[in-house]
Amino acid sequence: MNNRIREYRARLDLTQDDLARKVNVRRETIVFLEKNKYNPSLKLAHDIARVFGVTIEEIFIFVP
Amino acid sequence: MKRAYLVFIVAGLVLAATVLWFLSSDTQFKPYDLVEIGIVLMVVGFAVYLGYKRFSSAKRGEPAEDEMSKKVMRKTASWSYYISLYLWLAIMYFSDRIKLENHALIGAGILGMAVVFAISWLVINFGGIKNE
Numbered sequence: 001m002n003n004r005i006r007e008y009r010a011r012l013d014l015t016q017d018d019l020a021r022k023v024n025v026r027r028e029t030i031v032f033l034e035k036n037k038y039n040p041s042l043k044l045a046h047d048i049a050r051v052f053g054v055t056i057e058e059i060f061i062f063v064p
Numbered sequence: 065m066k067r068a069y070l071v072f073i074v075a076g077l078v079l080a081a082t083v084l085w086f087l088s089s090d091t092q093f094k095p096y097d098l099v100e101i102g103i104v105l106m107v108v109g110f111a112v113y114l115g116y117k118r119f120s121s122a123k124r125g126e127p128a129e130d131e132m133s134k135k136v137m138r139k140t141a142s143w144s145y146y147i148s149l150y151l152w153l154a155i156m157y158f159s160d161r162i163k164l165e166n167h168a169l170i171g172a173g174i175l176g177m178a179v180v181f182a183i184s185w186l187v188i189n190f191g192g193i194k195n196e
Contacts, residue, residue: 021126027124027126029132036194037193039193041131
């Protein structure tokens with residue numbers, strides 16, 4: 001699964017720390033998400049999408 | 065935050081017990097004992113590193129543990145349990161062939177389990193968890 005977290009974070013001028021605090025995870029988790037080394041839970045994906053004001057599908061792109 | 069302190073306390077107790085054993089023992093230390101002490105120090109170092117990570121996260125206003133760190137711990141526990149079964153099988157196999165006292169064999173097994181856990185954590189934590 002790929003994602004566009006880095007791109008949306010840059011648009012809102014958020015640091016990894018800021019995003020981590022907003023969705024209540026550690027900064028390390030955001031780093032791993034951006035590197036596509038971790039697939040988030042549905043709740044975390046939902047929380048991230050809500051911070052960016054878009055749907056989950058716009059952030060997370062499923063690659064079969 | 066409390067759990068971060070707990071890791072430091074446990075690591076400190078293990079270190080204090082090792083130092084006490086080293087200082088109070090009147091027997092001559094063999095190379096095997098020094099290897100044991102080295103492994104204990106490595107395990108303590110690993111625990112302090114984990115505690116420091118939790119502590120610094122809590123300081124930044126992030127949770128000390130989140131879904132990824134919990135998942136890493138769960139996977140590490142399952143890997144290390146599975147590998148430890150084979151470790152104990154190997155120890156049982158070699159116990160007939162190597163002359164070591166029972167307490168030394170059990171000590172080696174427990175230290176081996178700790179090392180397996182630390183290595184599994186490093187591999188899983190830095191390798192990432194995908195599609196689970």
